[in-house]
Amino acid sequence: MKKLPEVTFLFWIMKIAATTLGETSGDLLSMTLNLGYAVSSLILFAFFLFTVIPQLVAKKYHPMIYWSVILSTTMVGTTISDYMDRTLHLGYLAGSAILLSILLAIFAVWRLSGQPLAVEKIRSFPAELLYWLAILASNTLGTALGDFFSDTSGLGYAGGAELIGGVLLLAAFAAYFTRIPRVFLFWLAFVLTRPFGATFGDLFTKPLGSGGLGVGTIDSSILLLAVLGGCIAYTTWQHYRGLRQQVSPVEPATNFRESR
Secondary structure, eight states: OOOOOOOOHHHHHHHHHHHHHHHHHHHHHIIIIIIOHHHHHHHHHHHHHHHHHHHHHHEEEHHHHHHHHHHHHHHHHHHHHHHHIIISSOOOOHHHHHHHHHHOOOOOOOOHHHOOOGGGGGGGGHOOOOOHHHHHHHHHHHHHHHHHHHSSSSSSHHHHHHHHHHHHHHHHHHHHHOOSSSHHHHHHHHHHEEEEEHHHHHHHHOOOGGGOOOOHHHHHHHHHHHHHHHHHHHHHHHHHHHHHHHHHOOOOOOHHHHHO
């Protein structure tokens, strides 16, 4: 029962687009619409449950459902992290430390459960549940890290995106040219694509006076939704095209000689 996509170059492009869209969409609710971090987190957590339950009960991989869950985790991760760092005044470092502890605890439980950590080997309900909990925690952690790099570290939005992008390139290099376990590199990249999307999203949405490009959350969200939607449509077509080729019957022989 394979319900997760292949980890390809397009997968990472879609992950970055989803995380960036999650950043701009979360800010759209909490800041632009002025709902606040607590209310926005409750709304988006309900949206997360709305998307993850169909994914968990599904019997096979559906690109639209899968990427809807990825998007919902990035959106709720944005507002939860902002609530911890700004409303509760924990600060980005303390918030990141707490979220990292939660993520490591999930991995510890995952390891002790005996379920495989490698994504391509996830086949059971318990393993997939732990997978989505880890993704939710990693996307929330990534938001706090992104805010730390762009605001507290002094790198700014562009500098933060460049730094994290460089680390991601090193991880990609390590995956092909070193013996570092692929499972570790996958989850490292999965965590880091979130702050990369956060800093990249802030670079687009924040005003010029704050070091951003001043595009705004609404226009940025519409653009990113179009990009992600196009990628989902392509992967959906590609996925079901492959399924049709697998089940297409072999054409029967036209005569007795061909049958022999």
